[in-house]
Amino acid sequence: MPAIFDLLPFLLDGLWVTVQVTAGGAVVAAVAALGAGLGRLSKYRVIRAVSATYAEFFRGTSALVQLYWAFYALPLLVGLQIDALPAAIWVLGLNIGAYGSEVVRGAVLAVPKGQREAAVALSLTQRQCLWRIIIPQAVPAMLPPIGNLLIELLKSTALVSLVTLSDLTFRAKLLRDDTPDRVLEIFCLLLLVYFLLSMAITSLVRGLERYLGRRMDRVRSA
Amino acid sequence: MNEQPIIELCGVSKSFGQLRVLRGIDLDINAGQHVSVIGPSGSGKSTLLRLLMTLEKPDAGTVRIDGDYLYHLDNTNGLRPAPPRHTRQVRAKVGMVFQHFNLFPHMSVLRNVSMAPLRVQGLSKQDAQQRAEDLLGMVGLRDKLDSYPHQLSGGQKQRVAIARALAMQPKVMLFDEVTSALDPELVGEVQTVLRELATSTNMTMLIVTHQMRFAQQIADRVVFFDRGVIVEDGQPEVIFSNPRHDRTRRFLQTVLEAT
Amino acid sequence: MNHWDWHFVWRTLPQLVDALCVTLQATALGMLLAATLGLFWAVARRSAARLVSWPAAAVVEFIRSTPLLVQLYFLYYVFPSLGVTLSAMAAGVIGLGVHYSSYTAEVYRAGLEGVPRGQWEAATALNLSKWDTLRRVVLPQAIPPVLPALGNYLVAMFKETPLLSAITVVELVHVAKDEIGAETFKYLEPLTLVGVIFLVLSLLSAAMIRYVEAKWTLRRIAV
Ligand SMILES: Nc1ncnc2c1ncn2[C@@H]1O[C@H](COP(=O)(O)OP(=O)(O)O)[C@@H](O)[C@H]1O
Numbered sequence: 022m023p024a025i026f027d028l029l030p031f032l033l034d035g036l037w038v039t040v041q042v043t044a045g046g047a048v049v050a051a052v053a054a055l056g057a058g059l060g061r062l063s064k065y066r067v068i069r070a071v072s073a074t075y076a077e078f079f080r081g082t083s084a085l086v087q088l089y090w091a092f093y094a095l096p097l098l099v100g101l102q103i104d105a106l107p108a109a110i111w112v113l114g115l116n117i118g119a120y121g122s123e124v125v126r127g128a129v130l131a132v133p134k135g136q137r138e139a140a141v142a143l144s145l146t147q148r149q150c151l152w153r154i155i156i157p158q159a160v161p162a163m164l165p166p167i168g169n170l171l172i173e174l175l176k177s178t179a180l181v182s183l184v185t186l187s188d189l190t191f192r193a194k195l196l197r198d199d200t201p202d203r204v205l206e207i208f209c210l211l212l213l214v215y216f217l218l219s220m221a222i223t224s225l226v227r228g229l230e231r232y233l234g235r236r237m238d239r240v241r242s243a
Numbered sequence: 244m245n246e247q248p249i250i251e252l253c254g255v256s257k258s259f260g261q262l263r264v265l266r267g268i269d270l271d272i273n274a275g276q277h278v279s280v281i282g283p284s285g286s287g288k289s290t291l292l293r294l295l296m297t298l299e300k301p302d303a304g305t306v307r308i309d310g311d312y313l314y315h316l317d318n319t320n321g322l323r324p325a326p327p328r329h330t331r332q333v334r335a336k337v338g339m340v341f342q343h344f345n346l347f348p349h350m351s352v353l354r355n356v357s358m359a360p361l362r363v364q365g366l367s368k369q370d371a372q373q374r375a376e377d378l379l380g381m382v383g384l385r386d387k388l389d390s391y392p393h394q395l396s397g398g399q400k401q402r403v404a405i406a407r408a409l410a411m412q413p414k415v416m417l418f419d420e421v422t423s424a425l426d427p428e429l430v431g432e433v434q435t436v437l438r439e440l441a442t443s444t445n446m447t448m449l450i451v452t453h454q455m456r457f458a459q460q461i462a463d464r465v466v467f468f469d470r471g472v473i474v475e476d477g478q479p480e481v482i483f484s485n486p487r488h489d490r491t492r493r494f495l496q497t498v499l500e501a502t
Numbered sequence: 503m504n505h506w507d508w509h510f511v512w513r514t515l516p517q518l519v520d521a522l523c524v525t526l527q528a529t530a531l532g533m534l535l536a537a538t539l540g541l542f543w544a545v546a547r548r549s550a551a552r553l554v555s556w557p558a559a560a561v562v563e564f565i566r567s568t569p570l571l572v573q574l575y576f577l578y579y580v581f582p583s584l585g586v587t588l589s590a591m592a593a594g595v596i597g598l599g600v601h602y603s604s605y606t607a608e609v610y611r612a613g614l615e616g617v618p619r620g621q622w623e624a625a626t627a628l629n630l631s632k633w634d635t636l637r638r639v640v641l642p643q644a645i646p647p648v649l650p651a652l653g654n655y656l657v658a659m660f661k662e663t664p665l666l667s668a669i670t671v672v673e674l675v676h677v678a679k680d681e682i683g684a685e686t687f688k689y690l691e692p693l694t695l696v697g698v699i700f701l702v703l704s705l706l707s708a709a710m711i712r713y714v715e716a717k718w719t720l721r722r723i724a725v
């Protein structure tokens with residue numbers, strides 16, 4: 022059924038929003054995950070508490086509730102309208118970042134204790150130890166779970182269609198309103214596009230894993 | 244008689260929970276001394292070394308390195324706990340080699356050795372690499388500069404670790420059972436490097452080892468440790484052939500029988 | 503500026519509590535489906551017959567790679583055109599269950615892989631049928647260790663029930679936003695309350711799972 026593809030251009034008009042939210046959210050999530058993941062290992066109680074609160078809060082409430090809250094409740098609270106796109110990027114990014122902080126924490130804790138001790142013996146500062154010794158060894162272990170989280174992020178971008186952003190899912194709903202008799206084709210196509218996007222993310226992360234593969238062999242066997 | 248010891252421990256105690264690992268250690272070591280530390284496992288030898296490297300903190304007592312308090316600041320009213328910066332400065336005079344090498348797996352051999360001089364001492368890249376190459380040459384690994392730790396044998400890894408510690412030009416080197424994790428046939432090459440270091444430099448060395456013959460050969464002083472106290476301390480010939488304490492004698496008997 | 507209105511909170515609370523019942527119902531039914539279907543996927547994926555294992559793997563992969571929201575739309579808007587009309591609640595429960603079966607399948611798979619090969623071989627030596635081996639020997643060993651992980655997905659699913667509001671299920675978010683909010687133009691109180699309800703319940707259940715897990719681990723060590 023080649024006819025199905027005449028729907029594609031209209032649907033793909035939403036692709037840009039989906040990609041923007043995914044990419045922007047990924048950046049927010051990466052920063053938040055690193056900050057909160059390391060923050061939970063900080064020697065200062067305040068930083069530990071703030072990081073843990075952030076993570077528990079965003080993991081404990083639902084992403085859609087957070088999105089609606091930022092969209093409907095927050096403007097009432099602060100008295101000004103917030104742009105939908107940046108709001109969506111922030112909310113979804115912070116949401117995934119909360120899960121990512123667990124990944125960062127786990128990977129950092131998995132670096133053998135002796136590495137830190139060797140850094141102390143060489144008089145490296147804590148910052149040098151973190152960025153030159155610990156993080157380079159933790160990153161390879163983080164990659165597979167990060168790949169999964171990126172897919173979770175992509176999937177959660179469909180929620181932005183519920184706050185008026187014209188993403189893939191939003192366009193599909195418009196198409197359904199226009200041509201209700203083609204609803205099967207529309208949603209099959211939509212699922213397919215999301216699936217392909219997920220595959221793209223998966224292969225991107227796999228490529229990165231391969232690229233770091235040599236390094237990972239080193240880390241594993243040394 | 245004005246020579247000041249490079250390491251001075253005074254009443255140093257350390258417990259892990261209920262376990263009293265060090266019970267009031269007093270120990271002075273002069274610059275250039277090569278000291279073998281022997282004793283049953285669990286007696287606190289590693290803890291002593293780790294304390295000098297600031298990997299553990301003493302519960303009581305004072306530690307001085309080259310005249311400076313390691314954990315304290317000296318002011319007119321006595322001692323008070325030192326900030327981390329002070330501790331960092333003082334312990335820069337100490338280097339350590341670990342039982343399990345603890346090489347950085349994501350760095351080449353050259354980077355492992357040159358990284359700290361470059362980043363901590365602020366040497367130029369060229370100077371840091373030159374120093375690393377010289378030291379790696381000294382431990383017989385000039386041809387392994389671009390290898391990674393996982394490509395090396397245990398003996399080679401440990402020699403890199405020695406070069407890495409020496410690159411920071413410490414005054415005191417701590418060796419904690421540096422051959423215990425090695426296959427028997429690789430022990431010799433590491434011991435040779437240590438012997439050379441002992442004869443060709445006047446580096447102060449503290450060597451924890453279970454190889455009694457090596458302990459005797461390399462040291463000009465032997466300290467026997469048991470259950471957190473120093474039981475006997477003296478010249479190698481005396482301790483190994485004619486120990487004064489029964490504990491020492493029995494320890495040496497069991498160890499020498501085993502080997 | 504809008505001020506927090508406690509009177510309004512107390513007035514709307516009963517409505518939210520009713521909606522919470524719907525949310526919990528959807529979670530429970532969804533989990534029932536996810537737990538069964540996931541086991542089915544996991545066993546099918548381990549099948550020696552490629553004709554079984556390969557499609558199972560593909561379907562699981564596809565379900566997990568596409569958004570739950572779109573899957574819900576599919577069930578609610580597309581199925582009627584195929585002659586299957588589902589109520590919003592039914593579509594919601596099936597959507598949740600099917601989507602999360604792709605996660606529970608992974609959990610079961612880990613559990614199955616944790617059972618030593620020798621157990622299969624011993625059962626074969628006793629001439630047990632494949633079905634009996636699975637049911638009486640392997641699954642009883644595979645499932646208990648992964649129950650906490652399943653519990654975590656139960657909590658995760660609970661937190662995704664708000665998506666059901668998009669297909670008009672009258673759960674918490676729908677009531678807060680489309681009923682209370684749309685009527686009164688007050689969104690702050692109901693949406694905040696919903697957030698708090700989710701936070702409290704998921705923290706509680708996470709703590710419960712950790713507690714149960716710790717107890718089990720202790721018991722296993724004791725054995
Ligand atoms: N970080 C620690 N926490 C708890 N106990 C420790 C720790 N480090 C060492 N110990 C205990 O302290 C005792 C002395 O250890 P150690 O100094 O390593 O002895 P040695 O090196 O002489 O074998 C041992 O019983 C050991 O189990």
Ligand SMILES: [Mg+2]
Nearest residue numbers: 288289290420
């Ligand atoms: Mg030891």
